[in-house]
Amino acid sequence: MLNGKIALITGGSRGIGKEIALKFAENGATVISGDLIDPDYSHENVSHVKLNVTDRENIKEIASEIKEKYGRLDILVNNAGITRDSLLQRMKEADWDLVIDINLKGVYNVMQGFVSLLLKSKASSVINMASVVGVDGNAGQTNYAATKGGVVAMSKTWAKEFGGRNVRANCVAPGFIQTPMTDVLSEDTIKGMLDATPLGRLGQVEDIANAVLFLASDESSFITGEVISVSGGLML
């Protein structure tokens, strides 16, 4: 499905990003996975680089390496993200700032750093990892929900700004997915999420990777500015 395509995935060392990197690689893409941490896997079609989405100089260096090696970028997945949850009255300013810096400004940094390479592709696709809470909100996640809502707004903006150059921009909005990010949640929280999920199970990383693969591929070539929820019906 992705033969000959060059793809960059941020936060590709573990969790959802790792599964996307492997899914893309199995489907013929040349994948560059950028993360702060080392991966615990390898694949002949995946190379790993140190990438911090808050470091604009670092982003510039990687963009110039990709430009030199491939001359273009066909797929960008803005997946890196963190949570620092607490109820509003207890939320520390440092936790607000950190989540905004990585989840929101990080997406802007990476898109701005790579857009000229995306424009060099005949048809490119940007997939931003949002969240159902970016559309519906969630108690205890003022900072995180704000960033994910912002990511949806940026995607729609880029769909309009770059559509004329055949750059598509879409979001995937996961519900509750079993990853290291959610492994730290309490049993009560997990039970509450399961009760609110009509399909009655936690999402798996492969559920997200399948949707991202579709949006990255030419199968979705007339889809832009959309948000696809992959949530088992959570928050319906």
Ligand code: NAP
């Ligand atoms: P994860 O397991 O924590 O993986 C996220 C990866 O991003 C980690 O390897 C992390 O490295 C990396 N990262 C963090 N800050 C970074 C930075 N500044 N620069 C580059 N990489 C950075 O999380 P996940 O559950 O797979 O989540 C992936 C995406 O899906 C996130 O955007 C998240 O908000 C979204 N999402 C997840 C769920 C869910 O239920 N899991 C639901 C909705 C949305 P470190 O380990 O060093 O932090």
